[in-house]
Amino acid sequence: MWVSADRERCISGGRCMAATSEVFDQDEDGIVVVLTSNPAPEQEDRVRKAAYLCPSRAIRIGDGPAGG
């Protein structure tokens, strides 16, 4: 799976980081930072949850290697 985040859309809801701090972090302005665009298989469920919960739908996911 690949994951990316739209930093313009991020409103610092923090749900992504709460779902998995292995894949998502926040910079000092509270805006999302994606730590890896190809998360390990065991992270996939949590990444899906992060995308689902994101208050501003800033997280995008897809199958295959990094894209989008």
Next chain:
Amino acid sequence: MNAPPTTANEELFAYPQDRACPWQPSPGYQDLGRRGPLHRVRLWDGRTIWMVTGHTQARRLLADPRMSADRSRDDFPAVLPRLDAPIFKPIAIIGFDPPVHDVHRRLLAPDFSLKHVRAVRPQVEELARRLAADMLRAGPPVDLVQAYALPIPSMVISELLGVPYEDHEFFEAKTVGLLQAKSAEDAERAGRELWDYLDGLITRKEREPGGSGVLSRLAGQVTEDGDLTREDLLRIALALLIGGHDTTSQMIALGVVTLLEHPDQLAALRADPGALPAAIDELLRLVSITDVSGVRVATEDIEIDGEVIRAGEGVLVSSSMTNRDPAVFPRPYEFDVHRTVGDNAASGRQHLTFGFGIHQCLGQNLARMELEVAFSVLFEEIPGLRLGTPLEALPTRSGGTMQGVHTLPVEW
């Protein structure tokens, strides 16, 4: 849209402006307040509206029937970009005028009454103690927003409405998405997700009547051409769900910050628990969590204090500044839990944090009770509580009107 004429070199105040201190109005609003009770300010879309910083003027205008709250009107001002989203036009109760407003408000009044609030207080205390125990078990540091401030009002409103708390992560996240959206498009997207969720929930309640909570009760009263249509019910469900947890959770968070940063006041409160109700209203006054007491549009010309608000002009009442009118609140910037001690039991309620007029917050007494429970239990169970981040480093909300923090790291 009737923008009042401005002189060529007059630069209007750009609204809104962020706070420097989490519990005080933005420095720009303080400047305005020093100059008088009424001002013209410019919004994001170039529109000019009135901003009221005087307490007497605010009460007069918010109680004036010539001021409309109808958000479906073309001339109703959207004070932020997100408020241009169709989902807000009109939001139930707060966005309607009489007669519809009055009918819907009275349908809900029993569930938000003083007696109902008192009846549910023991459950809220039990909940707060459980959350505090979970925090102690987890050990510091903890994010007070996720661990305590958000679950309390979220569970209370879920229970009251009959929304399954299991879905809380979803509706909390989408509420943040709606209320903190930077654009109308983003707000509409989040709002539609909540709308669809509530639509499905209400459908299930229609199929299984007799369920607990306001939504089940009202689902049984829906008629297609009467006082409560199905769309009315959906709008009400949305308004109560989002109104019922975001502001209260942020008020708990910023209230804790304010108390921790005023240890003399916190100590005074611990020494005198009977002062708690009045202290809650003092905190509400000071923090003014939504920063806005109300937004209206004039339906006729209104004369006030030598000015004329023309029909079609927008008016915004600043709670943070009207709550600091020195004619009503001596030493207005001071946090004083004993401000109204010795006075009537309701004297602390003069602030305009919950608004004024017929739209004064329906949930105000529920909110007061939740705040009383939240602060008393927290400081009882975790007396050594302290901020886990310096005050200046707290991730505060910016760019909007509703104040708060994204996270509140605490230790003990």
Next chain:
Amino acid sequence: MKVTADRSRCMAAGHCAISAPAVFDHGEDGLVVVLDAEPGEDQRRAVEVAENLCPSRAIALLDASAAAPAQGAPPAG
């Protein structure tokens, strides 16, 4: 001193029941109920607070010598 409460204006804010519990309560519908329409002078301050705080101007304190206020009169501010 006479006290009146207009239930058609009441929005269930509850300030009257908090400020003057001997004079005001609310019913099951959440709306104001006047317990004592002619309270003693010891209730004057409490009733004044209730009248001032009521957000929908439903509460009126009438002195024996004053005429009743006109319904729908603009608020005194």
